[in-house]
Amino acid sequence: MEFECGVCLVRPWRQADAEPITRHANDREVWLNLRDRFPHPYGVADAAAYIRSVAARTPPTSFVIAVAGEPAGGIALRLGEDIERCGAEIGYWLGRAYWGRGIMTATVRAVTAYAFASLDLLRVFALPFSDNVASVRVLEKAGYVREGLLRSSAIKAGQVRDQFLYATIRPNG
Numbered sequence: 001m002e003f004e005c006g007v008c009l010v011r012p013w014r015q016a017d018a019e020p021i022t023r024h025a026n027d028r029e030v031w032l033n034l035r036d037r038f039p040h041p042y043g044v045a046d047a048a049a050y051i052r053s054v055a056a057r058t059p060p061t062s063f064v065i066a067v068a069g070e071p072a073g074g075i076a077l078r079l080g081e082d083i084e085r086c087g088a089e090i091g092y093w094l095g096r097a098y099w100g101r102g103i104m105t106a107t108v109r110a111v112t113a114y115a116f117a118s119l120d121l122l123r124v125f126a127l128p129f130s131d132n133v134a135s136v137r138v139l140e141k142a143g144y145v146r147e148g149l150l151r152s153s154a155i156k157a158g159q160v161r162d163q164f165l166y167a168t169i170r171p172n173g
């Protein structure tokens with residue numbers, strides 16, 4: 001499963017991605033906008049363990065974003081369970097060197113289309129921090145709609161934070 005997005009290639013992770021992706025992942029500015037399950041500091045062993053953990057997932061739900069052949073970031077779907085099994089949460093990050101080139105907008109579009117076409121999902125949602133202007137912009141450009149503000153719904157780096165709830169629904173779903 002690969003998605004050619006023009007500005008990037010979204011493909012399954014390989015163990016060889018561990019070392020190069022670590023250079024981009026080990027960045028506090030990236031970590032500050034992600035869940036704490038994304039380690040900081042981030043080492044090659046963290047990348048290797050993550051790649052091992054997602055390799056066996058069927059269907060594939062985690063992908064590396066490659067730019068000019070180089071691993072530059074990641075994107076994943078977290079499938080819902082029980083009565084929420086018709087949906088998934090989308091999460092993503094990109095190395096700082098690659099920001100502002102439209103890469104994540106293209107990637108979110110491609111992975112959302114995959115979620116609807118191949119995973120038979122009805123809904124994909126995201127929970128950006130309310131001050132994460134770049135991520136909010138990505139979601140809106142990719143067709144996600146703001147459904148709400150989740151006040152004081154997270155604690156990151158010792159700060160209580162608000163999150164927006166953004167979602168998109170399968171066309172004709």
Ligand SMILES: CC(C)(COP(=O)(O)OP(=O)(O)OC[C@H]1O[C@@H](n2cnc3c(N)ncnc32)[C@H](O)[C@@H]1OP(=O)(O)O)[C@@H](O)C(=O)NCCC(=O)NCCS
Pocket residue numbers: 029030031033034092093094095098099100101102103104105106126127128129132133134135137138
């Ligand atoms: C959020 C993130 C994925 C965006 O990736 P990206 O490839 O740079 O995004 P794109 O280039 O596709 O789009 C970014 C948009 O935000 C806009 N933007 C970025 N910073 C902005 C700011 N401070 N104010 C206003 N707009 C801003 C860009 O101009 C662009 O919009 P445009 O195309 O209308 O000009 C990247 O910054 C990142 O990985 N951040 C750290 C991790 C993170 O926040 N992950 C998401 C968690 S919900």
